[in-house]
Amino acid sequence: MIGVAVVGYGYWGPNLVRNFWETPGARLISVCDLRKDRLTAVQSRYPAVQITDEFEEVLRDSRVDAVAIATPPAAHFKLAMKALMAGKHVLVEKPMAATSDEARRMVEEAARRRLVLAVDHTFVHTGAVRKMRDLVENGLGDVYYYDSVRVNLGLFQHDVSVIWDLAVHDLSIMDYVLPERPVAVSATGMSHITGEPENIAYLNLFFDSRLIAHIHVNWLAPVKVRRTLIGGSRTMILYDDLEPSEKIKVYDKGITLNGDPQRNGEKVYQMLVGYRTGDMYAPHLDVTEALARELRQFVDCIERSEQPIADGHAGLRVVRILEAASQALAQRGRVIELEQARRIA
Amino acid sequence: MIGVAVVGYGYWGPNLVRNFWETPGARLISVCDLRKDRLTAVQSRYPAVQITDEFEEVLRDSRVDAVAIATPPAAHFKLAMKALMAGKHVLVEKPMAATSDEARRMVEEAARRRLVLAVDHTFVHTGAVRKMRDLVENGLGDVYYYDSVRVNLGLFQHDVSVIWDLAVHDLSIMDYVLPERPVAVSATGMSHITGEPENIAYLNLFFDSRLIAHIHVNWLAPVKVRRTLIGGSRTMILYDDLEPSEKIKVYDKGITLNGDPQRNGEKVYQMLVGYRTGDMYAPHLDVTEALARELRQFVDCIERSEQPIADGHAGLRVVRILEAASQALAQRGRVIELEQARRIA
Amino acid sequence: MIGVAVVGYGYWGPNLVRNFWETPGARLISVCDLRKDRLTAVQSRYPAVQITDEFEEVLRDSRVDAVAIATPPAAHFKLAMKALMAGKHVLVEKPMAATSDEARRMVEEAARRRLVLAVDHTFVHTGAVRKMRDLVENGLGDVYYYDSVRVNLGLFQHDVSVIWDLAVHDLSIMDYVLPERPVAVSATGMSHITGEPENIAYLNLFFDSRLIAHIHVNWLAPVKVRRTLIGGSRTMILYDDLEPSEKIKVYDKGITLNGDPQRNGEKVYQMLVGYRTGDMYAPHLDVTEALARELRQFVDCIERSEQPIADGHAGLRVVRILEAASQALAQRGRVIELEQARRIA
Amino acid sequence: MIGVAVVGYGYWGPNLVRNFWETPGARLISVCDLRKDRLTAVQSRYPAVQITDEFEEVLRDSRVDAVAIATPPAAHFKLAMKALMAGKHVLVEKPMAATSDEARRMVEEAARRRLVLAVDHTFVHTGAVRKMRDLVENGLGDVYYYDSVRVNLGLFQHDVSVIWDLAVHDLSIMDYVLPERPVAVSATGMSHITGEPENIAYLNLFFDSRLIAHIHVNWLAPVKVRRTLIGGSRTMILYDDLEPSEKIKVYDKGITLNGDPQRNGEKVYQMLVGYRTGDMYAPHLDVTEALARELRQFVDCIERSEQPIADGHAGLRVVRILEAASQALAQRGRVIELEQARRIA
Numbered sequence A, B, C, D: 001m002i003g004v005a006v007v008g009y010g011y012w013g014p015n016l017v018r019n020f021w022e023t024p025g026a027r028l029i030s031v032c033d034l035r036k037d038r039l040t041a042v043q044s045r046y047p048a049v050q051i052t053d054e055f056e057e058v059l060r061d062s063r064v065d066a067v068a069i070a071t072p073p074a075a076h077f078k079l080a081m082k083a084l085m086a087g088k089h090v091l092v093e094k095p096m097a098a099t100s101d102e103a104r105r106m107v108e109e110a111a112r113r114r115l116v117l118a119v120d121h122t123f124v125h126t127g128a129v130r131k132m133r134d135l136v137e138n139g140l141g142d143v144y145y146y147d148s149v150r151v152n153l154g155l156f157q158h159d160v161s162v163i164w165d166l167a168v169h170d171l172s173i174m175d176y177v178l179p180e181r182p183v184a185v186s187a188t189g190m191s192h193i194t195g196e197p198e199n200i201a202y203l204n205l206f207f208d209s210r211l212i213a214h215i216h217v218n219w220l221a222p223v224k225v226r227r228t229l230i231g232g233s234r235t236m237i238l239y240d241d242l243e244p245s246e247k248i249k250v251y252d253k254g255i256t257l258n259g260d261p262q263r264n265g266e267k268v269y270q271m272l273v274g275y276r277t278g279d280m281y282a283p284h285l286d287v288t289e290a291l292a293r294e295l296r297q298f299v300d301c302i303e304r305s306e307q308p309i310a311d312g313h314a315g316l317r318v319v320r321i322l323e324a325a326s327q328a329l330a331q332r333g334r335v336i337e338l339e340q341a342r343r344i345a
Helices: A013-022 A036-045 A055-060 A073-085 A100-113 A127-137 A162-177 A290-304 A312-330 A339-344 B013-021 B036-045 B055-060 B073-085 B100-112 B127-137 B162-177 B290-304 B312-330 B339-344 C013-021 C036-045 C055-060 C073-085 C100-113 C127-137 C162-177 C290-304 C312-330 C339-344 D013-021 D036-045 D055-060 D073-085 D100-113 D127-137 D162-177 D290-304 D312-330 D339-344
Strands: A002-007 A026-032 A050-052 A066-069 A089-092 A117-119 A143-153 A184-190 A200-206 A212-218 A220-232 A236-240 A248-257 A273-282 B002-007 B026-032 B050-052 B066-069 B089-092 B117-119 B143-153 B184-190 B200-206 B212-218 B220-232 B236-240 B248-257 B273-282 C002-007 C026-032 C050-052 C066-069 C089-093 C117-120 C143-153 C184-190 C200-206 C212-218 C220-232 C236-240 C248-257 C273-282 D002-007 D026-032 D050-052 D066-069 D089-092 D117-119 D143-153 D184-190 D200-206 D212-218 D220-232 D236-240 D248-257 D273-282
Touching: A002 A013, A002 A055, A002 A290, A013 A026, A013 A290, A026 A055, A036 A050, A055 A073, A066 A073, A066 A290, A073 A089, A073 A100, A089 A100, A089 A290, A100 A117, A100 A312, A117 A290, A117 A312, A127 A162, A127 A220, A127 A236, A127 A248, A143 A162, A143 B212, A143 B220, A143 B248, A162 A184, A162 A200, A162 A212, A162 A220, A162 A312, A184 A312, A184 B212, A200 A312, A200 B200, A212 B143, A212 B184, A212 B212, A220 B143, A220 B220, A220 B236, A220 B248, A236 B220, A248 B143, A248 B220, B002 B013, B002 B055, B002 B290, B013 B026, B013 B290, B026 B055, B036 B050, B055 B073, B066 B073, B066 B290, B073 B089, B073 B100, B089 B100, B089 B290, B100 B117, B100 B312, B117 B290, B117 B312, B127 B162, B127 B220, B127 B236, B127 B248, B143 B162, B162 B184, B162 B200, B162 B212, B162 B220, B162 B312, B184 B312, B200 B312, C002 C013, C002 C055, C002 C290, C013 C026, C013 C290, C026 C055, C036 C050, C055 C073, C066 C073, C066 C290, C073 C089, C073 C100, C089 C100, C089 C290, C100 C117, C100 C312, C117 C290, C117 C312, C127 C162, C127 C220, C127 C236, C127 C248, C143 C162, C143 D212, C143 D220, C143 D248, C162 C184, C162 C200, C162 C212, C162 C220, C162 C312, C184 C312, C184 D212, C200 C312, C200 D200, C212 D143, C212 D184, C212 D212, C220 D143, C220 D220, C220 D236, C220 D248, C236 D220, C248 D143, C248 D220, D002 D013, D002 D055, D002 D290, D013 D026, D013 D290, D026 D055, D036 D050, D055 D073, D066 D073, D066 D290, D073 D089, D073 D100, D089 D100, D089 D290, D100 D117, D100 D312, D117 D290, D117 D312, D127 D162, D127 D220, D127 D236, D127 D248, D143 D162, D162 D184, D162 D200, D162 D212, D162 D220, D162 D312, D184 D312, D200 D312
Parallel strands: A002 A026, A002 A066, A026 A050, A066 A089, A089 A117, A143 A212, B002 B026, B002 B066, B026 B050, B066 B089, B089 B117, B143 B212, C002 C026, C002 C066, C026 C050, C066 C089, C089 C117, C143 C212, D002 D026, D002 D066, D026 D050, D066 D089, D089 D117, D143 D212
Antiparallel strands: A143 A220, A184 A200, A200 A212, A220 A236, A236 A248, A248 A273, A273 D273, B143 B220, B184 B200, B200 B212, B220 B236, B236 B248, B248 B273, B273 C273, C143 C220, C184 C200, C200 C212, C220 C236, C236 C248, C248 C273, D143 D220, D184 D200, D200 D212, D220 D236, D236 D248, D248 D273
8 A cells, every 4th residue: 555645735636636535555645735725625525634734744754655746847846856855756747847957857866766756647648648659559650740739718827838838738648659759849939918928839849750740839719629630651640639529530541652753753733642531430438537547557656666657757858848849939939959858768 | 894814724713714704894705725625624614705725815815804814823923924014914823923033023014014913812802701801900909819720631732832732821811811911930841752842831920019820731631620710819710611601700708917917927826817708709701702702803903993902912922921931941940031021011 | 504414315416415515505414315335425525414324314303404305206205295394495306206296296385384395407507598598588589499409328217218317407498498388298209128218209399389399318329419409580599518618609590571471472482581690699608507506596595485496386397298298108199288287387 | 325304494403404414324405494594594504405495395305315303393293294104214303292192193104104213312322321321231230210300591482391391301311221111100390480381390200110210300490400310229320411521420339238127127226228339430431423323323224224222112102201291290290100101112
């Protein structure tokens, strides 16, 4: 039985608490937050759980084997490092840290102490994203493009741009689904409130192959959109996370080349390209709650000394891209190379 | 009565012929194409119309006041210049020319000879786009962003990239709808067939204000999408051209600032932003066929010596952006300034 | 402060408990259920709430002013009557009772004792249905038809047909929204499992005016549909409960009569009818949770000795129609008159 | 080469003319209409085709082997009988005739003279409906229900109710797709214009098996809907004719019975029913224009002395149901038996 403490009971913390409460193999020991009203809420719902506003108290508690950190990102590094140094396994919210340097030091600390360091990339535990990975590996052919739109109205943040808030989801999904890692990134965007971070942004990700990726994130859209297109040489995928049941559609569509483009290329207006239009199908998806699945895996990894799907390295790769995208954003779309991320991966 | 000749009876020419045939004030004199089978098709449908495979014959015909050019873009410049020099008014397909230099010379030639030079930016004559312009002028407030997705499977072209084929529509709509002109452009994209032009591309357009524009075009998508979002400080527009009747939706949505962001900015996590969510409405749209409306306007402009909505200057502005986008595309997204376009506009 | 007991903690009971827990003016005293495991679940979530498997204990408790009954429908009558006779106000799940005779006796008992008898017609407390009622009263003109489709896969029930399970929602909405009461009903349907009640059914409701109503309910549909059309002489409404935000759309559409149909009727193929197609709009809806709103109203009614929107009479009218529809169903669609219901209303 | 004359050049006639013009094996000889302006329109488009306002002239023309009748339904019988008696093969618009007696006499006359009598049930020649028939035969299992919604705004007709105008499509599709013929029909509906036929109607069709069918037709709906659900014991079909490409969706969904319902039936609230939720797929459909395919088949049948898919018997079965539905409509939904239709089929 793994003893768990949840730190931060704001927007996401209650989901962690509710799920840890029901995770086989886990025992929820305590919840830590700076705000009294939140601790009172915990107490009335979970009277058996200890509450505290002192993080050090959590660390001192020998019943606590693992700490789940759901505070604002700026605090992730400090809290996670303290927890690791106290010998606790760590699950940290995404983005894993505020800088890639912080993320790297967290990865190193966990490795040194042989502790599990997991990042809460919740989407990679959904039935839809897991099916996508399976489809990309088996049947899509060469991956041509990955295009995601994630827009809605709100919630504007003060300390980070829309990239750190919304694109982080796409980057964590791509990290899990795609067979390649990006080598460079560029981004453009705009803030429409003076003095505030960008509320709309477009990211380009470049790869060594012909794969191209693009992410559109926007806090100021009149409609909510969560749509990803993945084009392959054999099939293509449409992933619409707002569809109630058919979130993934697989299209047996594409092009076929008739003849040798090199030889025929100069003959203007001659069609070399044929279009293939076959069936579409929407595979049945596992509907287990992603977070339940993720927490069970976190507990299993601790027990078996294994690495989770979304480990510190995955978290670092995502932060490295976010960081580079922010640099690009500040320079009206200049392309930023990602060598370091490549080396680590 | 304005005598009209249509040059080029391939993909779009038949639409011009059918509509000129029924345009009050126009008389369709002749159709010119290099291919016999097409001319035969014209003859069987419109026995009263003269057919020819010699462009010079069209120019010599004194009954012909205006020439509509629907050939591949590479031939636009040569044919249009000859027509103008023969004293004919010209309607030319989009993109107006293969280079901005060509487009500029066409504009100058038409101006010198006081002839009407119209570009067939068909979309600006649709009820939907005209309504959008009206909405942007009246009620949208400051324009924050313009975001368009125009993707489908096919038709791949050999001589031009997907930008010249698909983004040309968005650029012509933006030129008509937006109150500002872009000052710089960047673009990324990829070709997935060796030796062929880009089949997927993303364009960014920069403006002097906080307006940002973005266009996603793709010949290799499993689904057809024609969706534009326009965000304003007061209302927001969703334009979905595939909706059978409610193509334009206007959302009374947005943000409101509570307090002074300058003073409160440092207080981390404090919400300054309020969200406004009101009614949505879909205005009834004029359903006149856009091309019919456009041709009637072309004829009217000739008769009254007026300039059409989409004149040579509009065509040139669009070509200038396409040209800059192609330069950007070749340099992995480098930002290209558009000073010249600004000067002319 | 009104003391409340919830009886039945199966599918719907937990929602009542959660909402009563947070209803201002209400104090949740106890929860009663026959199953131990359910009572244990209550205890772990709400340690301050008393649990019991004896209904009589609830009735004896003088702190309990009102009883909310969420058991299977067959038990509603017996439990509600006992509660009323013990001087408790009652909120009962829909359908209110298994027969109209039972419902009528409940209404009479509550009236005799001047107790509040409310029926949990939850939908009439949603923002969407309240807006519909407002629209029907103001602007729709004469109501021409009410057409509802409520289909999905599952949950099959053993003791009642799909009418009692799904159409009860539509009937309660119609009772609230329409300006008229039906005078007759017919129904057809089919069971596809030997020995089980009908899993698909179609109801027709007849009115004294030209209004016609129709409900399609189905437990065996591949897709989930929740769509209601209301046609009026001036505007028309589409209510799609599965739309995330634009649940209600109002169409400024209809017909206009040109000339006198009496005089022109015999002239075959002459068009008298003109079509009016104006704007569509989707009003912003109140998003308060319906059950929260309903329970607050229930408590208010007790305190002020008022009648709730969905009182025993409303519940009885709905049961009377369900009963008649069941008779019709058994006779392949014979029309059943609803005189008694009319008298009571 | 089969010589063809088209009679009636109103709403549908131009489609017949255009398609016969391009049907291999057919030669369009003449077009007949009472209105001068329509004949002029034919002449300007098809100068080689003869025009006339005298039907007798068509019949006398020995080059004419077959007559396609696209007049208002009231005239079908008289014109078709004359054509048959003149030895011409006949293709007649739907509904085939104004009464089942007329339809029966047409069938008999064609049989006596060994002429092809085809009814223009266009939908049965679409890729979508042909695929549905294939799916129903192979894989759907027992057919449980057939449910169709066909509603829109307009076009109101004076001489026939919405059933004859819209439900005729569903009845012709059902006749082709279902393995059984209905044995009885009932219908309810309403007219909202004094003195005019019903503009909204609901049809129930009864079968000897557990199959149940239902059709909702409406000229006064704010939105256009063309949706059919077919439920089977193994799979289920959603046919949405307004979907641009995925018109047919096949759901691997349904119920499974756990245990013996006879033995377990009395145990209230015990679940016998299990739900099966598998993949959905949308088969690629043949996109040949239905009318082109139909006319080619008509010509083939004449040449080979074969019967078309939609022959006079099919037309008669549909008219018989329309007739019975009209009787039912006039009696507020009384069930009308269809013995005669059964006998003939």
